[in-house]
Amino acid sequence: MNAALRLGSIALLLAIWFLGSRLAGPRLLPDPQTVGLAMVAEARSGALAFNLGVTLARVAAAFAIAMVLGTMLGLAMGRRRTVDRIGDPWLVLLLNLPALVIIVLAYIWAGLTETAALAAVVLNKLPLATVTVREGARALDRNLEEMARVFRMSRWKRFRHVMLPQLSPYLAAASRSGLSLVWKIVLIVELLGRPNGVGFEIGTAFELFDVTKIMAYALAFVAVMLAIETFVVQPFERYVSRWRPRPS
Amino acid sequence: MSRAGDQDPLEVHIKRKTYRRVSGDDLQVLGDIALAVASGEVAALIGPSGCGKTTLLRIIVGLDVDFEGTVRLPAHGRLGVVFQEPRLLPWRTVEENVRLAAPLASDAVLDGLFGTLGLAAHRSHYPGELSVGLARRVALARAFAVEPELLVLDEPFVSLDAELATRLRGELAELVSRRPVTTLLVSHDVDEVIGLADRIFLLSGSPARLLTTMPIQNPRSARTEAEVAAIRDELSRKANTARA
Numbered sequence A: 001m002n003a004a005l006r007l008g009s010i011a012l013l014l015a016i017w018f019l020g021s022r023l024a025g026p027r028l029l030p031d032p033q034t035v036g037l038a039m040v041a042e043a044r045s046g047a048l049a050f051n052l053g054v055t056l057a058r059v060a061a062a063f064a065i066a067m068v069l070g071t072m073l074g075l076a077m078g079r080r081r082t083v084d085r086i087g088d089p090w091l092v093l094l095l096n097l098p099a100l101v102i103i104v105l106a107y108i109w110a111g112l113t114e115t116a117a118l119a120a121v122v123l124n125k126l127p128l129a130t131v132t133v134r135e136g137a138r139a140l141d142r143n144l145e146e147m148a149r150v151f152r153m154s155r156w157k158r159f160r161h162v163m164l165p166q167l168s169p170y171l172a173a174a175s176r177s178g179l180s181l182v183w184k185i186v187l188i189v190e191l192l193g194r195p196n197g198v199g200f201e202i203g204t205a206f207e208l209f210d211v212t213k214i215m216a217y218a219l220a221f222v223a224v225m226l227a228i229e230t231f232v233v234q235p236f237e238r239y240v241s242r243w244r245p246r247p248s
Numbered sequence B: 001m002s003r004a005g006d007q008d009p010l011e012v013h014i015k016r017k018t019y020r021r022v023s024g025d026d027l028q029v030l031g032d033i034a035l036a037v038a039s040g041e042v043a044a045l046i047g048p049s050g051c052g053k054t055t056l057l058r059i060i061v062g063l064d065v066d067f068e069g070t071v072r073l074p075a076h077g078r079l080g081v082v083f084q085e086p087r088l089l090p091w092r093t094v095e096e097n098v099r100l101a102a103p104l105a106s107d108a109v110l111d112g113l114f115g116t117l118g119l120a121a122h123r124s125h126y127p128g129e130l131s132v133g134l135a136r137r138v139a140l141a142r143a144f145a146v147e148p149e150l151l152v153l154d155e156p157f158v159s160l161d162a163e164l165a166t167r168l169r170g171e172l173a174e175l176v177s178r179r180p181v182t183t184l185l186v187s188h189d190v191d192e193v194i195g196l197a198d199r200i201f202l203l204s205g206s207p208a209r210l211l212t213t214m215p216i217q218n219p220r221s222a223r224t225e226a227e228v229a230a231i232r233d234e235l236s237r238k239a240n241t242a243r244a
């Protein structure tokens, strides 16, 4: 039933796309088949896999760094009032700086390098991860922490078995929104200052007004992210919430 | 395992404990309280609801260090605590909850505890699947599994039906008989502890002071109805005098 609904919804999207292509003409909106063939051609030449790989590596690196730093900062800010007071203005600043400003400044200050690109993506994602984890840290159950303390549990045990399970819904939320945000920003970073990756390819295609290629790359990447969501994020969420009694 | 007698007693001297209210002014919760529990002895702490019993326990187990006075724990001060609420990790099974608190407990010890407390069938259940009574028993099992030098229980039988409370009291009595451990049990109900304790501390209403200490000579199993009734009368007389 669920699968049928999902498939039906995708079929509807394809139909609308096909109709749109008829109305707007293949130059502005190539039909699904043309885009599919372009994807196959890019895949044959190896360019698709290479660019997807490069972009994915940037997404993974930026995402991992931002999540680890964000978790540490969020925990510190959620649990220590002084740290929160000091960190909060920085957070507000970073949250409100447009992504483009951070990227451009990073490239100007650090050159058109991989480090600058990664740093720009991390700085864009970091405040959101921090804010979400801080919320989680504020909601930590003091009673359980006291229990862990009187039973002399080690620091690691307290983190692994008492804190982490409480944080996991917040970490999952931060990962969800984080993954989609990070890949969008990685594309802009690549467009502006990298010689490869999906963003770079889309930039070149834009200059040539090659809508087919733009859509081929965008779709390929969305497919990859969808696969990650379905085969990594969702099973992980199911695993960490296995103890919750099912709603009847 | 029991080395009753060759360990230090629990000694508590509290002069004063105040809480800072949200409104800003201070609320004195505890006054002068001095009590000692000998090694291997079961002591009960009785006082009216809200008088500061939980506060006193939190001070004894080291969760609250903001007070005037001193606390001396027995030997290494390994603690087994049963809080007023079960405080189990919802994301770990019954067995994992116990093992996390007591990593050194042997399988034999755990089997014995789960058996005595009627938890054998629930080892792999999550706390969300347990009734309140079962969750309380898991909390008891966890506190015993660490083989504590000091066992502290905060109203472990409250809000259970009378029958279950009686059974759990019996199970507790059996556990402390099998492996004597210095125990401090909090209650606001004399009847609840009278068959269990070797010594009863009676606290006044807030700010709590120690009204009287009442040692009970006969061992648990040898107490007669008449003796229990006499202790109950004596305690209620003391409590009433204090109130007047």
Ligand SMILES: Nc1ncnc2c1ncn2[C@@H]1O[C@H](COP(=O)(O)OP(=O)(O)OP(=O)(O)O)[C@@H](O)[C@H]1O
Residues within 6 Å of the ligand: B019, B020, B021, B027, B029, B047, B048, B049, B050, B051, B052, B053, B054, B055, B056, B084, B188, B206
């Ligand atoms: N964190 C706190 N801040 C301010 N006041 C508190 C705090 N904790 C407890 N109190 C007050 O201290 C008094 C004693 O509380 P405590 O929980 O120790 O009582 P109790 O004897 O355990 O009560 P009960 O039998 O209902 O469990 C109460 O009047 C309570 O309102």
Ligand SMILES: [Mg+2]
Residues within 6 Å of the ligand: B053, B054, B055, B084, B154
């Ligand atoms: Mg209490």
